Amino acid sequence: MKINLILQQLLNGISLGGVYALMAVGFGLIFNVLKFSNFSHGGVVAICAYFGYFISQHVYPNFIVTLILTAIVGGFIGVIIEKLIFRPIRLKGAPLTLFLVNSITAAMLVQQFFAVMWGDNYYPYPEFIKETAIHIGEFTVSKIYLLMLSISAFVLLILSYILRKTKIGIAIRAASSDIRTPSLMGINIDFVISTAFFFAGILGGVTGYLLGMAFTVDPFIGSMILKGIIAAIIGGMGSLGGGVVAGLLLGVAESLLIAEIGASLTPIVIYASIILLLLIRPEGISGKGYIVKA
Amino acid sequence: MDVLRIEGVSKNFGGVTALVDFFMVQHENEITGIIGPNGAGKTTVFNLINGVYPLDNGRIFFINQDITESPAHKRAEMGISRTFQNIRLFKNLNVLDNMKVACGWKVRYSLWEEMIRLPRPQREEKEIDEKARYFLEYLNLTQYANQRPDNLPYGIQRRLELARTLMAEPKLLLLDEPAAGLNPKEVVSLMEMIKKLQQDYNLTIIIVEHHMELIMKICSLIHVLDFGKKIAVGKPEEIKRNESVLQAYLGDGA
Numbered sequence: 001m002k003i004n005l006i007l008q009q010l011l012n013g014i015s016l017g018g019v020y021a022l023m024a025v026g027f028g029l030i031f032n033v034l035k036f037s038n039f040s041h042g043g044v045v046a047i048c049a050y051f052g053y054f055i056s057q058h059v060y061p062n063f064i065v066t067l068i069l070t071a072i073v074g075g076f077i078g079v080i081i082e083k084l085i086f087r088p089i090r091l092k093g094a095p096l097t098l099f100l101v102n103s104i105t106a107a108m109l110v111q112q113f114f115a116v117m118w119g120d121n122y123y124p125y126p127e128f129i130k131e132t133a134i135h136i137g138e139f140t141v142s143k144i145y146l147l148m149l150s151i152s153a154f155v156l157l158i159l160s161y162i163l164r165k166t167k168i169g170i171a172i173r174a175a176s177s178d179i180r181t182p183s184l185m186g187i188n189i190d191f192v193i194s195t196a197f198f199f200a201g202i203l204g205g206v207t208g209y210l211l212g213m214a215f216t217v218d219p220f221i222g223s224m225i226l227k228g229i230i231a232a233i234i235g236g237m238g239s240l241g242g243g244v245v246a247g248l249l250l251g252v253a254e255s256l257l258i259a260e261i262g263a264s265l266t267p268i269v270i271y272a273s274i275i276l277l278l279l280i281r282p283e284g285i286s287g288k289g290y291i292v293k294a
Numbered sequence: 295m296d297v298l299r300i301e302g303v304s305k306n307f308g309g310v311t312a313l314v315d316f317f318m319v320q321h322e323n324e325i326t327g328i329i330g331p332n333g334a335g336k337t338t339v340f341n342l343i344n345g346v347y348p349l350d351n352g353r354i355f356f357i358n359q360d361i362t363e364s365p366a367h368k369r370a371e372m373g374i375s376r377t378f379q380n381i382r383l384f385k386n387l388n389v390l391d392n393m394k395v396a397c398g399w400k401v402r403y404s405l406w407e408e409m410i411r412l413p414r415p416q417r418e419e420k421e422i423d424e425k426a427r428y429f430l431e432y433l434n435l436t437q438y439a440n441q442r443p444d445n446l447p448y449g450i451q452r453r454l455e456l457a458r459t460l461m462a463e464p465k466l467l468l469l470d471e472p473a474a475g476l477n478p479k480e481v482v483s484l485m486e487m488i489k490k491l492q493q494d495y496n497l498t499i500i501i502v503e504h505h506m507e508l509i510m511k512i513c514s515l516i517h518v519l520d521f522g523k524k525i526a527v528g529k530p531e532e533i534k535r536n537e538s539v540l541q542a543y544l545g546d547g548a
Contacts, residue, residue: 165419167397170387174395177386181378184344185396186370186462 009255015145017251018152023228024243026203032176036099043110046222048074048208063128074205075198082197114219123217236284297498303352312338325499327509330519336502375464377455383443390439393426396461433457473505
C-alpha cells in the first residue's frame with residue numbers, strides 16, 4: 001500500500017471507529033448499571049436513523065438542528081424503553097436473563113417494524129455538504145468522515161464531563177459499582193437508571209443519525225450495534241474508556257484490512273482475531289478482571 | 295423532642311423471625327446503643343428504620359412524620375444517614391466522589407439545566423465540592439481525597455463512611471458496628487470522634503455495636519435484643535447488672 005492510501009484509510013478508520021465508540025459507550029453505560037447486554041440499543045439507533053432521515057429530508061434540511069433533535073428524541077426513546085420493558089421486571093426482581101431476552105425482543109420488534117413498513121427501499125439523507133472531499137496535496141479526506149469524527153468526539157467528551165463532574169454523573173458511576181446503596185444516601189435510583197438510559201439514548205440517536213448519513217437507512221441498520229458491542233467487550237466490560245479505545249481500534253483495523261485484503265475477507269479476519277484476543281485476555285483491553293455478579 | 299418513634303414493629307424473613315413487636319423512642323441529641331448477641335436483629339432495626347426493606351407490622355415515625363411507607367431515598371433525604379457493618383464505599387469512585395454521592399438531592403435542578411451548563415448547577419457543583427472537602431478536612435481525611443477507597447487502611451475506610459454520612463446534613467445517624475475491625479487505639483479515637491460529631495452537629499445517634507466498652511462509655515440509653523425480642527432497656531449501669539442480659543450473653547449457667 002502507498003503511504004497516502006494508508007493514511008487515508010487510517011483517518012476513515014478512526015472516523016468509523018468514533019461511531020463504534022459511541023455505540024460501545026451507549027451499550028456500556030447500561031451494562032455498567034444494570035449488568036445486562038442491552039441489545040435494544042440497536043432499536044434506538046434504527047428508530048433514530050429513520051427519524052433523522054425523515055426530518056432532514058422532509059421537514060427541515062439543516063444538519064445541526066436535525067442532529068440535535070434526533071439526539072434528544074433518541075434520549076426519550078431510551079427512557080420510554082426503560083420504563084416500558086425494563087423497569088417493570090426490575091421492580092419484580094427478575095433475573096438478568098429476562099432483561100437480555102426483553103432487550104433482544106425489542107430490537108427485533110423495531111427491525112421487523114421497519115422492514116414491513118419501509119423495507120422495500122433505501123433512504124438517503126440529504127446532501128448537507130456539496131463538496132464531499134478536501135484535497136490536501138495528494139491526500140483526500142472525506143468531509144462526511146471528518147464530521148462524523150468530530151461529532152463523536154464532541155459527544156463523548158461531554159458525556160465524560162457529565163460522568164466525572166456532575167451530581168447525576170457521579171450517581172450513575174456509584175450505581176455502577178453498587179446499585180442498592182445509593183438510595184440510602186437519598187438518591188432516587190429509578191431516576192438515576194432513567195437518566196442512564198436517557199444518556200445512552202442520546203448516544204444511540206447520534207449514532208443512528210451518523211450511520212444514516214454516512215451510508216443509507218435500511219431496516220437492518222440497528223444490527224450495526226454489534227460492532228459497538230464487540231468494541232465494548234474488547235475494551236473490557238465496565239470500562240467506558242476501554243470501549244472508546246477498542247471502538248477506534250476496530251474501526252482502523254477494519255478500514256486497513258478492507259484496503260489490503262478486500263471487504264469480503266475482512267469480517268472473517270476481524271471476528272477470528274477478536275475470538276483469539278478474548279481467549280488470551282478474557283477481561284478485555286482495560287482488563288480489571290471484571291466479574292459480573294448476578 | 296422525639297426524633298424517632300418505633301411502634302410495635304415486626305419483621306419475618308421466610309419462616310425466620312428477625313424482630314418481634316419492637317418499640318423504641320429516641321430523644322433528640324442523645325446517643326443510644328442497641329446491643330445483643332449475633333442474629334438478635336440489631337441490623338434489622340436499622341434496615342427497617344432507613345427502609346432497606348418493608349416491615350410486616352407496626353409503624354415508624356421520624357420527627358412526628360409517619361415514614362413507614364416512605365421509600366429509602368426519601369428517608370435519607372429527610373435526614374436519616376447510616377454507616378454499614380460491612381463497609382459500603384463505592385470502589386470505582388475516589389474518596390472525594392464518594393463524598394459527593396451523598397450530597398443530598400433536596401435541591402433539584404433539571405437535567406436540562408445541568409446539560410447546557412447553566413449557572414445554577416455550576417454554582418451548586420462548586421458548593422458540593424467545597425462541602426465534601428470541608429467534611430474530609432473535619433475528619434482528617436483530606437490527604438486521601440484522590441485515592442480509591444480500596445487502597446486505604448480499614449480504619450480510614452470506616453472514618454470515610456462516617457464523613458460521608460455528614461454530607462446529607464442528617465438529623466439522625468445510624469452507626470452499624472463502627473468499631474468492628476478497629477484496633478484498641480482506633481476505638482478510642484472513634485469514641486472521641488462520635489462524641490465530637492454529636493456535639494458539633496447536634497446529631498441524634500443510634501449505635502449497633504458488640505464493643506461493650508464503647509457502648510457503655512458513650513451511650514446514655516441501651517436497648518438489648520435477643521432473638522428478635524427486646525429483653526432490656528436502661529442506662530449503662532443498669533444494663534451491666536441486668537440478669538436477663540447476662541443470661542442472653544453468657545447462657546443459663548451464668
